[in-house]
Amino acid sequence: MDWQPENRRALARRLTRILNAPPTDALCGLAGLESGTAVRIGVTGPPGAGKSTLICRLAEQRLADARQIGILAIDPTSPISRGSLLGDRIRMESIAQHAGVYVRSLPTRRTHDGLCDNAADLLLTMEAFGFDDILLETVGVGQTDFAVRILVDTVILVLYPESGDTIQAMKAGILETADVLVVNKADLPGAQKIKTEVEAIMRRRNKPGDWQPPVVMASAAEGTGIGDLDDAINRHGAWLQDHRNATAIRRERTKYLVQSLIGRRVAELLDEAPPDLLAGDLQDAHDAVLRQLLDTAPQSR
Amino acid sequence: MDWQPENRRALARRLTRILNAPPTDALCGLAGLESGTAVRIGVTGPPGAGKSTLICRLAEQRLADARQIGILAIDPTSPISRGSLLGDRIRMESIAQHAGVYVRSLPTRRTHDGLCDNAADLLLTMEAFGFDDILLETVGVGQTDFAVRILVDTVILVLYPESGDTIQAMKAGILETADVLVVNKADLPGAQKIKTEVEAIMRRRNKPGDWQPPVVMASAAEGTGIGDLDDAINRHGAWLQDHRNATAIRRERTKYLVQSLIGRRVAELLDEAPPDLLAGDLQDAHDAVLRQLLDTAPQSR
Numbered sequence: 001m002d003w004q005p006e007n008r009r010a011l012a013r014r015l016t017r018i019l020n021a022p023p024t025d026a027l028c029g030l031a032g033l034e035s036g037t038a039v040r041i042g043v044t045g046p047p048g049a050g051k052s053t054l055i056c057r058l059a060e061q062r063l064a065d066a067r068q069i070g071i072l073a074i075d076p077t078s079p080i081s082r083g084s085l086l087g088d089r090i091r092m093e094s095i096a097q098h099a100g101v102y103v104r105s106l107p108t109r110r111t112h113d114g115l116c117d118n119a120a121d122l123l124l125t126m127e128a129f130g131f132d133d134i135l136l137e138t139v140g141v142g143q144t145d146f147a148v149r150i151l152v153d154t155v156i157l158v159l160y161p162e163s164g165d166t167i168q169a170m171k172a173g174i175l176e177t178a179d180v181l182v183v184n185k186a187d188l189p190g191a192q193k194i195k196t197e198v199e200a201i202m203r204r205r206n207k208p209g210d211w212q213p214p215v216v217m218a219s220a221a222e223g224t225g226i227g228d229l230d231d232a233i234n235r236h237g238a239w240l241q242d243h244r245n246a247t248a249i250r251r252e253r254t255k256y257l258v259q260s261l262i263g264r265r266v267a268e269l270l271d272e273a274p275p276d277l278l279a280g281d282l283q284d285a286h287d288a289v290l291r292q293l294l295d296t297a298p299q300s301r
Numbered sequence: 302m303d304w305q306p307e308n309r310r311a312l313a314r315r316l317t318r319i320l321n322a323p324p325t326d327a328l329c330g331l332a333g334l335e336s337g338t339a340v341r342i343g344v345t346g347p348p349g350a351g352k353s354t355l356i357c358r359l360a361e362q363r364l365a366d367a368r369q370i371g372i373l374a375i376d377p378t379s380p381i382s383r384g385s386l387l388g389d390r391i392r393m394e395s396i397a398q399h400a401g402v403y404v405r406s407l408p409t410r411r412t413h414d415g416l417c418d419n420a421a422d423l424l425l426t427m428e429a430f431g432f433d434d435i436l437l438e439t440v441g442v443g444q445t446d447f448a449v450r451i452l453v454d455t456v457i458l459v460l461y462p463e464s465g466d467t468i469q470a471m472k473a474g475i476l477e478t479a480d481v482l483v484v485n486k487a488d489l490p491g492a493q494k495i496k497t498e499v500e501a502i503m504r505r506r507n508k509p510g511d512w513q514p515p516v517v518m519a520s521a522a523e524g525t526g527i528g529d530l531d532d533a534i535n536r537h538g539a540w541l542q543d544h545r546n547a548t549a550i551r552r553e554r555t556k557y558l559v560q561s562l563i564g565r566r567v568a569e570l571l572d573e574a575p576p577d578l579l580a581g582d583l584q585d586a587h588d589a590v591l592r593q594l595l596d597t598a599p600q601s602r
Contacts, residue, residue, distance in 0.1 A: 254579045
C-alpha cells in the first residue's frame with residue numbers, strides 16, 4: 001500500500017507510543033526478535049559526514065525498484081535541555097514528500113549507545129507496517145555506536161575526507177563493525193587516501209570466509225556512487241542469506257535488550273529515589289535500587 | 302613527595318587493580334565520594350581537537366606552582382579487538398618524564414559513557430597518593446560524554462576550527478556541560494568565528510547567578526593561551542568554593558555509581574548466561590538475570 005495520509009498518521013502515533021513506552025511495558029512486543037521481513041540498513045558515521053543526504057540519495061535509488069522505504073533518523077539530544085537537533089532532518093524534507101517514503105526523527109534521550117529508547121520495538125513496528133527497507137541513521141564516533149549493529153542487517157559507515165583525525169580515533173572501533181564503507185564527498189582532496197587506508201585496515205583484520213567489506217566512493221551531494229552503494233548493500237544481503245546465524249543474532253539481541261531494559265529501569269528508580277537515600281550511604285542506595293528493581297519487574301503476559 | 306620510581310610502580314599497580322576490579326568489589330572504597338583533596342579537571346572534546354597536547358602544556362604551566370599532577374587519559378577501545386589506541390599517549394611522553402607528573406592511559410572497555418570502569422575509585426586513589434591536580438582526558442562528541450562532569454570539578458571542552466559540523470552536532474549536548482571552553486589551534490582560519498558562535502550560545506543559555514563559561518583562544522602546539530586557560534580554571538575553582546552544593550554532587554555521583562555498577566553486573570551475568578537461555582524467551586532471560594543480580598549483589602563490609 002502507498003503511504004496515504006491516514007496510514008502515515010497511524011504509524012506516527014504508534015511509533016510515538018512505543019518510543020515513549022516505559023521499560024516495564026517494553027518487553028511485550030519482542031517475540032519476533034529475528035523476524036526480518038524488511039532489509040534493515042544502519043547508516044552511521046561522524047557528524048558532518050553527510051549521512052542524511054546520502055540516505056536521501058539511497059532511498060531515491062532503491063525506490064526505483066518500487067520499494068517502500070522507512071527512514072528512522074536518531075538525533076543526539078542534550079542531557080540538559082533534552083532538545084533534539086532538527087537541522088539534519090530539514091535536509092530530508094524532499095524525500096519525505098515521496099509517497100513511498102516515511103521519515104521519522106527520534107531523540108536519543110538518555111541512552112548512551114547511539115540508539116533511542118525501544119529501538120528494537122520501533123524496527124519491528126516498521127516491519128509490521130510493511131516497509132521493505134528500513135534505514136536507521138545514527139551519529140557515531142567509535143565505541144558508542146556498536147549497538148546499531150545488533151539490530152540491523154547491514155551497517156554502512158560513512159566517512160569523509162576532512163574527518164582525518166576522527167578516522168584515526170575510529171580505527172579501533174566502528175570500522176570493525178561496518179559491512180559497507182562509504183567515502184562520501186569523494187570529490188574532495190584526500191578521498192582516495194582514506195579509501196586506501198581503510199582498505200588496508202580491513203584487509204589486515206579480515207579472516208578467510210568472512211564478509212569482505214567493500215569501500216565505496218560516493219558524493220551524495222553530486223549523486224555519484226549511489227548505484228555502487230546500492231549494489232554493495234544487495235551483495236551483503238545475498239551473502240547474509242547463506243551466512244546468517246539466526247541463533248547468534250537472537251542471543252545478541254536478547255543481551256542488548258535485557259541490558260538496556262534493566263539499565264533504563266535503574267535510571268528511573270534513581271530518578272524517583274528519595275533525595276536522602278542518594279545523599280547517604282552508597283551501599284544503602286545500591287541495595288534499595290536492586291530490591292525495587294526486582295519488586296517492580298515487568299511480568300510475563 | 303616526588304614521584305620516585307618506587308612510588309610510581311606502587312601507584313601503577315594499585316590503579317591496575319582498581320581498573321580491573323569486578324563490580325562486586327567496586328562498592329568498597331567509595332565512602333568519600335566528595336572528598337575533593339585534589340582539583341579534578343576533565344578535558345574533553347572531539348577526536349583531533351588536540352586535547353593531549355593541550356594537557357601537556359597545561360601540566361607544564363601548573364607545575365610552575367610546584368604542584369604534583371596526575372594525568373588519566375581514557376582511550377577508546379574497540380568493542381571487538383579490545384585494543385586501546387596509544388597514539389595520543391605518545392604525544393604525552395615528554396611531560397611524563399617530569400618528576401612531578403604521572404601519566405596513565407586507561408581503556409574504556411565496555412562502558413558507553415566515555416569513562417573507564419571504576420573511574421570514581423581511580424580518582425580517589427590518585428587523591429590518596431597526594432596529587433594536587435588530576436587531569437582526566439576523555440574523547441567525547443555530544444551526549445556520550447557528560448558522565449565526566451559528574452566526577453570532576455571543572456570540565457574543559459576543547460574545540461578547534463576544522464571541527465565545523467562536529468560543533469553543530471555538539472551544540473545541544475556537551476557545550477552545556479562545559480565550565481571552560483577552549484578554541485584550540487586558534488591560529489587557524491575560522492577560530493574567531495567559532496569563539497563568537499559559542500559565546501552567543503552560552504550567553505543565551507546562561508541564567509543570572511550561574512557560572513559564565515569563558516571561551517579561551519589557545520594553540521597548544523604554539524604554546525599560546527595556556528596562561529589564560531590556567532586562569533580560567535582557577536577562577537572556576539574559586540567560584541566553586543562559594544557555590545558548590547556538596548549534597549547535590551553526592552547525589553549525582555551516587556546515581557552514576559549505582560547505575561554503572563548494576564549495568565556492569567548485568568553485562569557480566571549476560572556474558573556468563575547459558576546460550577540456551579539467551580536464544581529462548583526474552584522474558585525468561587530478563588527474569589533470570591534479575592534474580593541473579595539480587596542473589597549475587599555485593600554485601601556491605
